Amino acid sequence: MAEISGVSTTDIDSVDGFFTTQGGSGISPNSLPASGVNGTLLIGNGSIPANPLVTLDYNIGPTASVSFVKIESGVANTADSTAFLGLTSNGELWYNLQPNVIWKSWATADGTWRRYGTDSDWDDIAVDPDGNCFAAIQSGVLWFVGYGSNGQRGDGSTSSSSSWIVVNNSLTWASVSLGMQKIGAVDSNGHAYFSGRQYDYMTGQGTTSGTLTTLTREQNSLTGVTYIFCGVYRTSLIIASGNLYVTGRNYNYKGGGLVGSGTINGPTLGDNSGDFVSIQCNYWCSMAITTTGTLRFAGSASYKPRPDGGGNQSTSSNAFDVIDGGATGYTYFYLGGKSSDGQFPAFAIKSGQLKMGGGTYSYGVKQALGYPANNNWVDVGYSGATSAASSKYVNAASW
């Protein structure tokens, strides 16, 4: 009989942090969008007043205002397989799974925002961009649920799990990121570990062969790691002591101009500006927030991911220059994308104002919001924004 923390999985409710049913936190939406509709808009939650820009059915979550500090999303193929996790500032874990999410038996997958259990000591969340698996950190313990064959569990097993399991509690974990067929996690000592497929050196272990099944770090590698981003493709980015390191694909210098634009074998210094706080990347480009609240950009701007409407910064000399005229106030940036797609809108929060732009109009998200087809950046219309996420068909925002 399988056990978790010494308790049979048949009695999983007795394990701290685990609930096979929800503790009365399920939300009755005001209106449910039609399942599977391309372009369906899911507004995350929070106090959402009447918004003239929202023209499609939306799904208001809780009856009381809840603001996420982080939303992660992934989607397998169609809108009805989209999955979100949300984390609140007071450590609550929320989710929103569409009915066709595969690894959903731990949840009520009806496209509404629900709180997971009653614990309020969750530290971080991550969703695989393909919607295959989820990871979360609770009081320093790393948990996992979903598809395991790509090594994203990181505990030596490639088995899948339909319920949340502890994959490691021997270290104290601070943050986690799930990327395309890989996971990255940072422990409380500031060390970064990877597990998963090793395409193009994206796990930074010196080989493109096979799959890491155990969270691994080469001895004497980076210290002082504060942020890790596994990316939607074969790029992994690490911030240590304010500098940016890249392993895997560095096309368009999206991992920095201090290394070549090819494939980078192991975490290598890409930018030494020393002010990186967080970073996002997709197949085409990267966007970073600095300690002063400015934005740094590197890569192709073909899908208009820049809030200032600027062009490419895809040379070794201009990668990660500060953009938007050095404007400050940026606290959050989300670059949509999956595999080689760049069609999804990006989101930025600048001085509490949620902004959205870029992507390809035909993918529906912007149509759902009633925006014009020119891909230019616009204010969504609310202030006090805290978090936003976009997947292939669906977006979510939180105020």
Next chain:
Amino acid sequence: MVDETYRVIVDENTNFEQGWVDSATPNMLYNYDQTSLDECEEIDGVYYATYATWIVETERVIEMVTANGIEFVTIPIGEYGKL
């Protein structure tokens, strides 16, 4: 550092998801480059899959996380993951 690629015969009984291990690299699983027989090259009814081994040119020490904490594993010079 170059990984070596091999070409091997596979058939309908091959489990493409499972992969295989090399005891010298306990943190890794080796896989075929293909995920199903359909992706394999077929010549006169015989199917061929490819896979890459890991060539370690200088001794490496990796740090992996186990249920008991950090474990250091030394990987000597050599080729790993060969069927």
